[in-house]
Amino acid sequence: MPRPQETAPSLNRARIAASALFAANALTLSAWLPRLAEVQQGLGLSDVQIGLALAAGAVGGLLAGVWAGPLMNRSSSRTVALVCLIALLPALPLLGFANGFALVAVALFLIGALDAVMDAAMNAHSLRIQHLSKRSILNSFHGFWSLGTVLGGIVGVASASIGLSLGWTLTVVAGLVALVGLAPSRWLLRGPDPHSYVDDEAIDERDIDDLAFADPSSLSMARSPSTVVLRPIIWALGAFIILAVMIEDIPARWGSIYLTDIGTPAAMAGWGFVAFTIAMTIGRFTGDRIIDAIGERRWIQLSMAVTALVLGAGLIVSTPWAFIIASAVTGFGVATLFPAAIRAAGHLPGVRPAVGISMVSWLSRAGFVIAPLAVGAIAEGFGVQWGIALTVVAAVILVPLSAVLKSGMSR
Numbered sequence: 506m507p508r509p510q511e512t513a514p515s516l517n518r519a520r521i522a523a524s525a526l527f528a529a530n531a532l533t534l535s536a537w538l539p540r541l542a543e544v545q546q547g548l549g550l551s552d553v554q555i556g557l558a559l560a561a562g563a564v565g566g567l568l569a570g571v572w573a574g575p576l577m578n579r580s581s582s583r584t585v586a587l588v589c590l591i592a593l594l595p596a597l598p599l600l601g602f603a604n605g606f607a608l609v610a611v612a613l614f615l616i617g618a619l620d621a622v623m624d625a626a627m628n629a630h631s632l633r634i635q636h637l638s639k640r641s642i643l644n645s646f647h648g649f650w651s652l653g654t655v656l657g658g659i660v661g662v663a664s665a666s667i668g669l670s671l672g673w674t675l676t677v678v679a680g681l682v683a684l685v686g687l688a689p690s691r692w693l694l695r696g697p698d699p700h701s702y703v704d705d706e707a708i709d710e711r712d713i714d715d716l717a718f719a720d721p722s723s724l725s726m727a728r729s730p731s732t733v734v735l736r737p738i739i740w741a742l743g744a745f746i747i748l749a750v751m752i753e754d755i756p757a758r759w760g761s762i763y764l765t766d767i768g769t770p771a772a773m774a775g776w777g778f779v780a781f782t783i784a785m786t787i788g789r790f791t792g793d794r795i796i797d798a799i800g801e802r803r804w805i806q807l808s809m810a811v812t813a814l815v816l817g818a819g820l821i822v823s824t825p826w827a828f829i830i831a832s833a834v835t836g837f838g839v840a841t842l843f844p845a846a847i848r849a850a851g852h853l854p855g856v857r858p859a860v861g862i863s864m865v866s867w868l869s870r871a872g873f874v875i876a877p878l879a880v881g882a883i884a885e886g887f888g889v890q891w892g893i894a895l896t897v898v899a900a901v902i903l904v905p906l907s908a909v910l911k912s913g914m915s916r
Contacts, residue, residue: 515692516634516637516638518689518692519634519692519693519694520634520638520642521689521692522689522690522691522692522693523627523630523631523634523646523693524645524646524649525649525685525686525688525689525690526586526590526623526627526630526686526690526693527627527631527646527647527649527650527653528649528650528652528653528656528685528686529590529653529682529685529686529687530590530620530623530624530627530650530653530686531649531650531651531652531653531654531656531657532653532654532656532657532660532678532681532682532685533593533596533597533616533620533657533678533682534616534620534654534657535653535654535655535656535657535658535661535778535782536597536657536658536660536661536674536675536678537597537600537601537661537671537674537675538657538658538661538757538758538761538775538778539658539661539662539665539761539774539775539776539778539779540661540664540665540671540674540761540775541555541758541759541761541762542761542762542764542765542771542774543665543671543771544603544609544671545762546765548603548604548605548606548609550606550609551885552762552881552884552885552889552892553881553882553885554606554881555762555877555881556877556878556879556880556881556882556884557606557610557877557878557881558606558609558610558613558877559613559758559876559877559881560873560874560877560878560881561610561611561613561614561617562613562614562616562617562620562873563617563870563873563874563877564614564617564874565613565614565615565616565617565618565621566617566618566620566621566870566873567621567870567871567874568618569617569618569619569621569622570621570622570625570867570870572622573585573621573622573625573626574625576622576626577625577626577629580697581695581696581697582626582627582629582630582633583626583630583690583693583694583695585622585623585625585626586623586626586627586630586693587686587687587690587693589619589620589622589623589626590623590682590683590686590687591683591687592619593616593619593620593623593679593682594679594682594683595679596612596615596616596619597616597675597676597678597679597682598672598675598676598679599611599612599615600612600613600616600671600675601670601671601672601673601674601675601676602672617873621870627646628646630693630694631646633694634694637694647789647844648786648789648790651782651785651786651789651840652786654782654785654786655779655782655783655786657678658775658778658779658782659779660674660677660678660681661674661775661778662772662775662776662778662779664677665771665772665774665775666772736853738853738909739850739853739864739865739868740868741906741909742846742849742850742865742868742909743864743865743868743869743871744906744909745842745846745903745906745907745909745910746842746843746846746865746866746868746869746872747868747869747871747872747875748872748899748902748903748906749839749842749843749846749869749872749899749903750843750869750870750872750873750876751872751875751876751895751896751899752812752835752838752839752842752896752899752900752903753785753839753842753843754872754873754876754877755876755880755892755893755895755896756777756781756816756831756832756835756836756893756896757778757781757782758876758877759880759884759889759892759893760777760778760781760828760832760893761774761775761777761778762884762889763777763828763889763890763893764776764777764825764828764829766888766889766890767823767824767825767828768825769825773825776829777828777829777832778832780829780830780832780833780836781832781833781835781836782836783833783836784832784833784834784835784836784837784840785836785837785839785840786840787837787840788836788837788838788839788840788841789840789841789844792840792841792844795841796841801841801845801910802907802908802910804841805841805842805845805903805907805910806904806907808837808838808839808841809838809900809901809903809904809907810900810904811834811838812834812835812838812839812896812897812900813897813900813901813904815830815831815834815835816831816832816834816835816893816896816897816900817894817897818831819831819832820890820893820894820897823890835896835900838900842903843869845910846865846869846910847865847866848910849865849909849910850864850865850866876895879892879895880892880893880895883895
């Protein structure tokens with residue numbers, strides 16, 4: 506077997522470097538969210554304009570995401586992830602210093618496009634590390650992403666409390682992102698990514714360095730997805746993950762605006778986002794144990810029922826602390842939904858796991874387009890409270906729709 510020209514870093518160090526990439530990526534997305542109400546008020550934007558600007562980021566992700574695979578085939582997941590991270594650094598201050606709707610939308614479009622490609626590259630590189638490690642570690646990478654959102658949310662809230670402008674805040678965040686994401690990048694695995702992977706049982710300890718660079722002809726290749734799109738189960742899982750994305754997206758993005766509308770002080774308006782992200786982080790690190798104890802479908806049905814009741818009550822009570830508590834409950838409840846859909850997509854009968862997962866992941870990005878447009882339109886006519894209530898509706902629908910997870914994994 507051909508060996509890489511450069512010696513690959515140890516898997517432990519590669520895991521640290523990849524975890525840092527996930528945390529850095531989260532920082533680029535979360536530091537400005539607690540101050541979205543400040544952007545709206547400072548630039549005099551309507552709820553519809555804010556919704557359109559947020560949707561621009563999702564559209565950027567949809568348009569750019571299709572290039573992730575070809576780019577990684579031409580270079581590697583390591584290279585693509587690092588290039589996207591570097592390109593994100595000037596996009597952050599551009600958003601912070603934007604002086605009108607158009608520039609906000611352009612900045613969010615760029616951030617969304619780069620994030621989509623970086624997200625695919627990070628996950629591809631992490632999957633490579635997992636296969637070489639011979640054990641499941643993907644959840645931990647997403648846990649570090651959640652930790653990054655917590656740190657970003659705290660930075661956003663803290664900077665607002667001391668009166669630091671959003672532009673200079675995001676300039677500082679860009680420097681922090683460069684430090685966190687680029688400093689350990691030399692530990693990432695080098696060389697081209699494998700075309701496929703052998704079963705974990707076939708990995709021999711002494712071949713661990715050679716496996717990632719094996720001749721593609723010796724590995725099993727993925728099947729064509731041309732007929733997979735016609736299967737109803739794909740669209741059912743797509744509906745599941747779109748609703749899950751809406752529950753993740755709406756309270757986090759619109760919480761500060763809602764809290765501001767009900768008279769919450771500016772320094773406290775971002776705490777709904779912080780509560781949501783902290784709870785989601787805890788949920789991701791504890792979710793596997795909960796699912797093992799009571800079962801995946803039962804946990805999702807319970808968590809979505811509780812989410813609908815608590816968030817609905819929080820919106821009816823309409824006080825800052827009621828919504829902040831409801832945001833925490835929602836964050837904890839939604840933590841395991843995305844991984845559940847991905848696991849189901851990877852167990853579809855007659856479908857290669859990579860094909861099922863990539864298609865459902867692609868459909869998930871529709872949620873990031875639908876959510877801001879729907880909330881913005883409803884908020885313009887009826888108020889932000891009713892727009893956020895879409896989260897309650899999504900949670901209620903997911904209670905029966907969770908049956909699709911069993912269908913996806915059964916034979």
